Amino acid sequence: MSEALAIDVTGLSKSFGGTRVVDDFDMAVPPGRIYGFLGPNGSGKTTTIRMMCGLLKPDGGGGTALGLDIIRQSREIKARVGYMTQRFSLYGDLTVRENLSFMSRLHALPKTRQVVDQALEEYDLAPRARQLAANLSGGWKQRLALAAASLHQPGLLLLDEPTAGVDPKARRDFWDRIRRLARQGVTVLVSTHYMDEAVQCDNIAFIAYGRKLIDAPAGEIPSRIGLHTIRIEGPGLQPVYDALENTKGVEQIARFGAALHISGRDRHALEAAAAPYRSRDGLSVTEAKTGLEEAFIWLMSGAEDNFT
Numbered sequence: 649m650s651e652a653l654a655i656d657v658t659g660l661s662k663s664f665g666g667t668r669v670v671d672d673f674d675m676a677v678p679p680g681r682i683y684g685f686l687g688p689n690g691s692g693k694t695t696t697i698r699m700m701c702g703l704l705k706p707d708g709g710g711g712t713a714l715g716l717d718i719i720r721q722s723r724e725i726k727a728r729v730g731y732m733t734q735r736f737s738l739y740g741d742l743t744v745r746e747n748l749s750f751m752s753r754l755h756a757l758p759k760t761r762q763v764v765d766q767a768l769e770e771y772d773l774a775p776r777a778r779q780l781a782a783n784l785s786g787g788w789k790q791r792l793a794l795a796a797a798s799l800h801q802p803g804l805l806l807l808d809e810p811t812a813g814v815d816p817k818a819r820r821d822f823w824d825r826i827r828r829l830a831r832q833g834v835t836v837l838v839s840t841h842y843m844d845e846a847v848q849c850d851n852i853a854f855i856a857y858g859r860k861l862i863d864a865p866a867g868e869i870p871s872r873i874g875l876h877t878i879r880i881e882g883p884g885l886q887p888v889y890d891a892l893e894n895t896k897g898v899e900q901i902a903r904f905g906a907a908l909h910i911s912g913r914d915r916h917a918l919e920a921a922a923a924p925y926r927s928r929d930g931l932s933v934t935e936a937k938t939g940l941e942e943a944f945i946w947l948m949s950g951a952e953d954n955f956t
């Protein structure tokens with residue numbers, strides 16, 4: 649069935665200088681999915697993504713990307729991958745049009761002018777066609793980078809923290825475009841540290857110290873971990889924070905604006921920890937839905953405890 653999957657890899661491993669940075673990694677991604685990769689710095693997200701797309705040879709394991717063997721057919725896969733990094737990787741001293749024309753030639757696309765005109769139109773870049781790329785704002789730079797990365801109509805799009813430092817509206821526009829590409833069948837792999845990028849993904853793989861700790865639809869992650877959360881809201885929360893930090897049943901405590909979110913896997917112990925505050929004047933104690941953010945903070949600190 650591997651033809652039907654955009655990515656189908658098993659047992660991938662990679663070491664650098666004797667240190668194993670990816671260990672026994674499996675993944676199956678259907679086409680048209682937006683897959684987010686989260687995890688601490690240096691946990692192996694980029695290395696994993698690069699191996700899955702034939703950009704880096706694994707030491708062990710194997711599989712297919714777009715139905716092609718990631719080791720033997722890496723050259724063919726590379727031609728069908730679009731790559732966008734968080735750094736602006738185009739030429740600042742070329743215009744928007746010149747950058748796209750350059751990319752078109754790099755991919756040896758027929759009818760460069762037509763392809764470039766179409767991309768300028770599709771990405772609303774036509775009014776800026778003659779502007780130097782260096783002079784574009786952050787949001788427009790990312791839009792140009794996405795237009796350039798998808799010019800050759802790749803089946804796989806790799807995004808490395810694509811909207812870092814971009815304003816909220818430009819982020820929203822950017823993600824609308826990513827979803828449009830996914831609807832057209834493009835499989836998107838995103839490595840990110842940003843919660844607002846993570847929530848845009850269909851599935852999320854959480855990677856720590858080279859191992860995949862969870863791989864699930866974004867909405868299912870909190871329940872898969874089995875984390876419960878209680879919200880305590882009101883004035884003067886610092887003493888409450890200090891007391892709950894060391895209370896049995898409270899595995900995690902985090903500030904959310906003017907509230908505290910306490911989380912733990914043992915619901916009864918968590919409720920018992922919060923109980924004394926229910927009767928405190930001015931405090932409101934309510935059950936809250938565990939969000940992705942709490943789930944990731946929990947996964948992240950668990951990974952630190954287990955692997956460092």
Ligand SMILES: Nc1ncnc2c1ncn2[C@@H]1O[C@H](COP(=O)(O)OP(=O)(O)OP(=O)(O)O)[C@@H](O)[C@H]1O
Pocket residue numbers: 664665669687688689690691692693694695696839
């Ligand atoms: N070409 C390389 N040579 C040597 N070490 C490398 C190489 N590429 C990555 N590493 C090391 O492998 C580890 C994993 O790196 P990787 O970039 O895959 O992590 P990451 O999860 O993407 O990190 P970040 O979130 O910081 O981008 C790091 O310790 C990194 O320094």
